[in-house]
Amino acid sequence: MPRRFTILTHLSVFVFVLVAMVTPAGAGEATADLAAAMASGKLRATSAELGKLAADGGTGSFLVLLKNPSRAAAPASLEADADKAAARQANAAVLEAFFARKKGAAIGEISRTFEYMPAFAVTVTAAQLAALAQSDDVAAIEVNGRRKPALRQGIPLMNAQATRSRYSGKGVAVAVCDTGVDYNNTYLGGPGFPNAVVLGGYDTGEQKADPMDKDGHGTSVAGIVAGALGDVANYIGGVAPGAKIYALKVTDASGTGPDEAIIAAWEWAITNQNKVPESPIRIINLSMGGGYFTSLCDDSYENYVTAAANAAKAGITIFASAGNEGYCDGLNNPACISGVISVGAVYDAAFGQTETCIAEESCAPSKEATTGCDSGYYAPEASEADAVPAYSNSASFLTLFASSNKCNTLQCAAKGSTFNTDFGGTSAASPYAAGAAAALQNAAKVRLGHYLTPAEVKAKLTETGDNITDAKVAVTKPRIDLGAAIDTMPASASNLLPLDIPAAIRN
Structure with a gap:
C-alpha cells in the first residue's frame, strides 16, 4: 500500500486512534459516525485527516463519487463536441436523481459538481459523512486534498x-x-x-x-x-x-x-x-x-x-x-x-554546487541535517x-x-x-x-x-x-x-x- 497515506481498514484500530484524538465532549456520536463511515469500505482517509470531524460540530471537505448506471452507454470518445454534450447531459441526470432522493441536510454543503463524472465536492459533518458512506448510490469518498x-x-x-x-x-x-x-x-x-x-x-x-x-x-x-x-x-x-x-x-x-x-x-x-x-x-x-x-x-x-x-x-x-x-x-x-x-x-x-531541501525519507547520499529547511534535511551536490x-x-x-x-x-x-x-x-x-x-x-x-x-x-x-x-x-x-x-x-x-x-x- 502507498506509504503515509495508508487507508485504515481495521475498524477497531481506527476507533481507538480516533477516540484518542478527541476531547471527551466530542468523542461520542461523531466518533461512532466516523467508525460507521470507515466500516463502509468507501472512505479513503487517514485518522489524521478525519480528526477535526471527530470534535463536536467539526466538518471536513470531501469528494463524493457516485455509482454510474449509465456508464455502459457513455460515448467511447469525448473528442466530438456532440459526444461531450451527451456525456454532460447523462452525467447531470445521475447527479440530479441522487440529489432528488436525498435531503440537503443529509448531504452537506455542496461546493462543486463535475461535468463528466457523477461526483461532487461537499463539506460535511461526521453524521453526514456516515450517511453518504452508507448510501448504496455512493462508490467512493475521498478527502478533498490540496496540491x-x-x-x-x-x-x-x-x-x-x-x-x-x-x-x-x-x-x-x-x-x-x-x-x-x-x-x-x-x-x-x-x-x-x-x-x-x-x-x-x-x-x-x-x-x-x-x-x-x-x-x-x-x-x-x-x-x-x-x-x-x-x-x-x-x-x-x-x-x-x-x-x-x-x-x-x-x-x-x-x-x-x-x-x-x-x-x-x-x-x-x-x-x-x-x-x-x-x-x-x-x-x-x-x-x-x-x-x-x-x-x-x-x-x-x-x-x-x-x-x-x-x-x-x-x-x-x-x-x-x-x-x-x-x-x-x-x-x-x-x-x-x-x-x-x-x-x-x-x-x-553543470553549473556548480547546489543545495536543495529534501524530505527526511529521501535516500540521497548527500543528505544532511539542517535547520534551514522545514523538513530538517537538505542535499548539497555538484550539478x-x-x-x-x-x-x-x-x-x-x-x-x-x-x-x-x-x-x-x-x-x-x-x-x-x-x-x-x-x-x-x-x-x-x-x-x-x-x-x-x-x-x-x-x-x-x-x-x-x-x-x-x-x-x-x-x-x-x-x-x-x-x-x-x-x-x-x-x-x-x-x-x-x-x-x-x-x-x-x-x-x-x-x-x-x-x-x-x-x-x-x-x-
Missing part, C-alpha cells in the same frame, strides 16, 4: 532546439493548470485576455472568470511550454513557441490547489477543447502535487482516475510533476495516477548535465525525465519582472515534457494527418528517450529526446514546413 506548486532551459539537452524550426507546436493548445498565467506578458501574447497566445481560461480555484497569475509559478510554466521566441540573456523562448495556452488557475487564496479545483480544470479543458478549432487542447500540464505514494495510487483517488480517463477519451494527454522531496521510491499525487505521465528532473548543465538531482522524486513507476534547473523563463508582473532567471524543480521538468508533446503533436498532424492518442504520445516519448539512471536509487527511465520522437514519423519534402527563426536562436 502545492512543485518548485526548480534545457531545450538543447532534449534535442528540441532543431525541431522548433519545423514543429513549433502550431495547431496545438496546452492547458496550464497552475497559479494562473500573466496574459499581459509580452512573450505570452500580451497585453490583453484573451490574446493571440493565451486563448482563454478560467479560475477554478476561486470560481472566477479571470485566471491572472499573481504568484508567478504558472507564468513560468507557461513560458517553458510556449513562450515566444526571444534572445534576451539566457531566454530563448519555449519548447513549443507556436503552441497556444489556456490559463487555468487552480489555486485559491491559500496558494494551494484543492483537488476539486484541479479536477474541475481538467473537465474545463475537455469542454473547451475545440473553442478555437485550429488549436484544440491536446495537453494538460500540472506542476503541482503532494503526498508520498510508493505505488500507483489509483485505488486511493478514484476521482482523479475518472477525470484522467475522461481527458484521455478526449485525446488529451496529462503531464504532472513527480515532486521535489527527493523520494527514492515514491511520487506525489496526482503524478502517481496511472493515467498521468509523471515527470522527474535532470540537470540541464551535472543529465544527472538526476537529489530533490527529484523517483520510483519504479515514474514515466520519464525532462530538463530542469536554472531555467530562464517568464515571470508575472506582480513579481516585478518580465523574466524568471532561476525557475526549476520538477515544476519545470513537467512543462518541458508538455511542450515537447505539443511539438510532437504538431509534427504528427503535419506528417501523419492526425493527432496522436495519449497512449501514442507516451509511447513515442518513452521509447525514443535516452535512458538516465538516478544514482541515488538506481531507477532508470528515459529522458525526452524530442528529435528522435519526431523522427519515428515518416517525413517528406511536402510536410517539412520551416519557420522563420533567427539563426542566433535556432542554432
Whole structure:
C-alpha cells in the first residue's frame, strides 16, 4: 500500500486512534459516525485527516463519487463536441436523481459538481459523512486534498532546439493548470485576455472568470511550454513557441490547489477543447502535487482516475510533476495516477554546487541535517548535465525525465519582472515534457494527418528517450529526446514546413 497515506481498514484500530484524538465532549456520536463511515469500505482517509470531524460540530471537505448506471452507454470518445454534450447531459441526470432522493441536510454543503463524472465536492459533518458512506448510490469518498506548486532551459539537452524550426507546436493548445498565467506578458501574447497566445481560461480555484497569475509559478510554466521566441540573456523562448495556452488557475487564496479545483480544470479543458478549432487542447500540464505514494495510487483517488480517463477519451494527454522531496521510491499525487505521465528532473548543465531541501525519507547520499529547511534535511551536490538531482522524486513507476534547473523563463508582473532567471524543480521538468508533446503533436498532424492518442504520445516519448539512471536509487527511465520522437514519423519534402527563426536562436 502507498506509504503515509495508508487507508485504515481495521475498524477497531481506527476507533481507538480516533477516540484518542478527541476531547471527551466530542468523542461520542461523531466518533461512532466516523467508525460507521470507515466500516463502509468507501472512505479513503487517514485518522489524521478525519480528526477535526471527530470534535463536536467539526466538518471536513470531501469528494463524493457516485455509482454510474449509465456508464455502459457513455460515448467511447469525448473528442466530438456532440459526444461531450451527451456525456454532460447523462452525467447531470445521475447527479440530479441522487440529489432528488436525498435531503440537503443529509448531504452537506455542496461546493462543486463535475461535468463528466457523477461526483461532487461537499463539506460535511461526521453524521453526514456516515450517511453518504452508507448510501448504496455512493462508490467512493475521498478527502478533498490540496496540491502545492512543485518548485526548480534545457531545450538543447532534449534535442528540441532543431525541431522548433519545423514543429513549433502550431495547431496545438496546452492547458496550464497552475497559479494562473500573466496574459499581459509580452512573450505570452500580451497585453490583453484573451490574446493571440493565451486563448482563454478560467479560475477554478476561486470560481472566477479571470485566471491572472499573481504568484508567478504558472507564468513560468507557461513560458517553458510556449513562450515566444526571444534572445534576451539566457531566454530563448519555449519548447513549443507556436503552441497556444489556456490559463487555468487552480489555486485559491491559500496558494494551494484543492483537488476539486484541479479536477474541475481538467473537465474545463475537455469542454473547451475545440473553442478555437485550429488549436484544440491536446495537453494538460500540472506542476503541482503532494503526498508520498510508493505505488500507483489509483485505488486511493478514484476521482482523479475518472477525470484522467475522461481527458484521455478526449485525446488529451496529462503531464504532472513527480515532486521535489527527493523520494527514492515514491511520487506525489496526482503524478502517481496511472493515467498521468509523471515527470522527474535532470540537470540541464553543470553549473556548480547546489543545495536543495529534501524530505527526511529521501535516500540521497548527500543528505544532511539542517535547520534551514522545514523538513530538517537538505542535499548539497555538484550539478551535472543529465544527472538526476537529489530533490527529484523517483520510483519504479515514474514515466520519464525532462530538463530542469536554472531555467530562464517568464515571470508575472506582480513579481516585478518580465523574466524568471532561476525557475526549476520538477515544476519545470513537467512543462518541458508538455511542450515537447505539443511539438510532437504538431509534427504528427503535419506528417501523419492526425493527432496522436495519449497512449501514442507516451509511447513515442518513452521509447525514443535516452535512458538516465538516478544514482541515488538506481531507477532508470528515459529522458525526452524530442528529435528522435519526431523522427519515428515518416517525413517528406511536402510536410517539412520551416519557420522563420533567427539563426542566433535556432542554432
